[in-house]
Amino acid sequence: xxxxxxxxxxKEELVPVSPGRIGMYACGVTVYDLCHIGHAxxxxxxxxxxxxxxFRGFQVKYIRNFTDIDDKIINRAKKEGIAWDEVxxxxxxxxxxxxxxxxxxxxxxxxxxxxxxAEIIAIVKGLVDKGFGYVVGGDVYFEVKRFPDYxxxxxxxxxxxxxxxxxxxxxxxxxxxxxxxxxxxxxxEPSWDSPWGPGRPGWHIECTAMSIKHLGETFDIxxxxxxxxxxxxxxxxxxxxxxxxxxxxxxxxxxxxxxIDREKMSKSLGxxxxxxxxxxxxxxxxxxxxxxxxxxxxxxxxxxxxxxxAEASLDRYYTTVTRTEDFLxxxxxxxxxxxxxKALEEVLAVFMNKFKEAMDDDFNTAxxxxxxxxxxxxxxxxxxAKPAGRKAKDLLVTARDLLSQSGPVLNIFEKQPxxxxxxxxxxxxxxxxxxxxLRKIIQRREARERKDWSTADAVRKELEDRGIILEDKKSxxxxxxxxxx
RNA sequence: GGCGGCGUACCCAAGUGGCUAAGGGAGAGGUCUGCAAAACCUUUAUGCAGCGGUUCAAAUCCGCUCGCCGCCUCCA
Numbered sequence: 159x160x161x162x163x164x165x166x167x168x169k170e171e172l173v174p175v176s177p178g179r180i181g182m183y184a185c186g187v188t189v190y191d192l193c194h195i196g197h198a199x200x201x202x203x204x205x206x207x208x209x210x211x212x213f214r215g216f217q218v219k220y221i222r223n224f225t226d227i228d229d230k231i232i233n234r235a236k237k238e239g240i241a242w243d244e245v246x247x248x249x250x251x252x253x254x255x256x257x258x259x260x261x262x263x264x265x266x267x268x269x270x271x272x273x274x275x276a277e278i279i280a281i282v283k284g285l286v287d288k289g290f291g292y293v294v295g296g297d298v299y300f301e302v303k304r305f306p307d308y309x310x311x312x313x314x315x316x317x318x319x320x321x322x323x324x325x326x327x328x329x330x331x332x333x334x335x336x337x338x339x340x341x342x343x344x345x346x347e348p349s350w351d352s353p354w355g356p357g358r359p360g361w362h363i364e365c366t367a368m369s370i371k372h373l374g375e376t377f378d379i380x381x382x383x384x385x386x387x388x389x390x391x392x393x394x395x396x397x398x399x400x401x402x403x404x405x406x407x408x409x410x411x412x413x414x415x416x417x418i419d420r421e422k423m424s425k426s427l428g429x430x431x432x433x434x435x436x437x438x439x440x441x442x443x444x445x446x447x448x449x450x451x452x453x454x455x456x457x458x459x460x461x462x463x464x465x466x467x468a469e470a471s472l473d474r475y476y477t478t479v480t481r482t483e484d485f486l487x488x489x490x491x492x493x494x495x496x497x498x499x500k501a502l503e504e505v506l507a508v509f510m511n512k513f514k515e516a517m518d519d520d521f522n523t524a525x526x527x528x529x530x531x532x533x534x535x536x537x538x539x540x541x542x543a544k545p546a547g548r549k550a551k552d553l554l555v556t557a558r559d560l561l562s563q564s565g566p567v568l569n570i571f572e573k574q575p576x577x578x579x580x581x582x583x584x585x586x587x588x589x590x591x592x593x594x595x596l597r598k599i600i601q602r603r604e605a606r607e608r609k610d611w612s613t614a615d616a617v618r619k620e621l622e623d624r625g626i627i628l629e630d631k632k633s634x635x636x637x638x639x640x641x642x643x
Numbered sequence: 644g645g646c647g648g649c650g651u652a653c654c655c656a657a658g659u660g661g662c663u664a665a666g667g668g669a670g671a672g673g674u675c676u677g678c679a680a681a682a683c684c685u686u687u688a689u690g691c692a693g694c695g696g697u698u699c700a701a702a703u704c705c706g707c708u709c710g711c712c713g714c715c716u717c718c719a
Contacts, residue, residue: 167647230717242709314713318645319715361717383719387647390718413719414648420711424718448697451667451684452656457649457712467655474667477681516657525657535666535683542675542683611677618679630681638680642668642698 159214159518161379162455164387164410165311169520174378175408180216181377183207185386186268187227189249190234192257193432195445195460196416196423200383201262202446203270203413203454203521205453205566207381208263208332211516212429222265223365224250226272227358232347240276242348243272267372275350278367282339282352290400294330296342298356302335305396308530311410314390320541339363349396362393366406370398373403380407384455385538387412390411413454413494420459434591436638441581444469446570450523466641471531473641475571476533476578480562481541483575486605493547498540502553505536509560523568530564530571533557555629588625595626599635602628 159172187197200223207619208220248517271278282298285291290318290356291303302308302316319335332355338360342536343349349356350556359367366508369377375398382391393412398406418429438444439462448468452458509529516525537557540550565571572594582588590598598617616630622640629636 185719188717194719196719198719203719207672228717256657286698312686313646314715384647385718388714389716415713415719417712422718423715426718456656459655463668464655470669471667474681481682522657528657531666539684543658550689576706606677610675615678623677630676630678631681637682642679 160520161409161411162520163408164412165183165407167313172378172409174216175374175376178217179217180211180218180378180379181221181373182211182218182381183221183365183373184224184265185365185379185390186222186224188228188230189250189253190230191226191425192252192432192434194425194432195436196383196430196516197444198256198260198262198433199412199449199454199458200414201257202260202379202449204411205262206450207379207411207521208265208363209569210521210567213294214514214518218266219341219373220265221267221269222371224253224268224270224369225361226270226362227348228249228361235623242411244272246272253286256437258534259437260433263381263569269368269372271359271368274364274367274371275359277371278363279340279352281351281367281370282359282363284401285339285397288400290397291339292332293354296340296357297330297356298436299336300339300393300397300400301332302337302396303333303536307399308335308396309392311395312392314388314392336388337362341396343417345532357428362390362397364396366398368399370402375402375404375406379408379409379411381411382430384414395396414457416458416460418460422457423460436465440465440584441578441585442474443570443573443578443581444585446568447472448529450568450570451527453520453522453524455520469641471527472570473580473582475530475534475576476573477638478537479558482537482558484557484631484633485541486551486554490546491548494545495547495549495551496540496543496545497538498543499545499549499553502536502540502557505533506553506556506560508551509533510563513564517567526564526568531559532564533561555573574578577637582641584640588639590621590624590626595621595637599628600635603635 160169161172162169184200187193199300204222208218211218227242231245232242235245238245268278282291286293286298290296291300297361309319316335320333331564340352340354340357340363341360342355342357347358349358352390369380380391395406417423421429423430444465449458452470488542500586512529513526516522516529537554540553561571603613605617621628621637625640626638
């Protein structure tokens, strides 16, 4: 397997610290507000990586943290007029509501900063003792000049950064780029006792403390959004390696942003959509598919149109599943070989390897989805050829099995076609119940039996105007929610 | 200003040295159908922003130009 390592700016063979095991840490969220679709992307991307590594046979230990104490939380608490820890609890709950809906699995551990104050203090103390940290009043800063490798992750030169620094110079710091390991608390702010007086952790130190505690001093994968590369991960790397004297992380992985009108989606620009706003209009699986149809490092332009395309793709998938199931239920036994048989056999033979090759290459989910739809097309071609017999059934069972092996890795394609249709009924707000639709289908059937085509067509039209499409099959008339347009 | 990235068909999007440049969406035509839908077939890039270079061979490597974006401050 190869992964793109931000540290070296290139794809590298994934060689774990301990053979067969992967320790993986992803930066979660600061729980001070609802999550937007950008948070969803990061969560989903690392969720898929974790799933695929497991699929590949690694024993994965996955840690994803919550930042439950920082300035934004304190400010939010003032704004909402509730305690800071209530803010954190509230938005942690909301995080789970959204992420559960999106099919983002729980990490093996989901540590919180406030639960690791003792560890944090120990590390800050260690850094001070080693001469990397210095105390000013009740604050403790990390002295970047003492860490010669500072800048190696984000490819920045300390002197150049100072020259173009837009940060306000804090006179108490030895160097403007020095960052807080521990912050003295102001009156009325949350605080914990420490050797430097009452205070709270700096932003970066919690990840050092929690990752080292749960994964050891050197671990395999550390991930997060690309905007965390600097300063968060750069600082985290510096203080961790300064503290342990060892390499902190082997592979740094970063996901790209979601854009709106080609601009980064962000809180400050105000151009964001919350996850629940989107889930009001689209099924979670659509969102997941949409986010996985582009490589994780590339930017994704967010739009309703793209989500509709993702929805249409999923519908194509489930339509084919239905066709396959229908065939397996009622296929005639007398064998009827077709010329399409060979083509399907060939695609089936190489499918899983192609899927793995795609995912092995830096988690290329977009290519993997392409492989899946290649198989879908071949299955449809085969079914169109009207095959029959044992062999035909075996081939289609194989196809179904292959698809159901790849689905769990991406955590999509896992519904029954009926569930997919139900989901569309909800998100498209179809103004009929299933019973009403069935009644109309019976009405139409009676008209058709009389060859009263105008009545039959009127029923079709009435349903179609409200988003329901009828499909006349040998076994009767089926219906489905229309997705395209 | 420094660093990094991107520019592939009407749209989205894989592909980073060598088979016919994946896949999805939209459009057009066709097969099937009472009519449809779905599915399938055909069609939409002798060309991958432009120019030049390296090479037997480049969308893919190098240089320059144009356009767009990100990070350098909190940010997934």
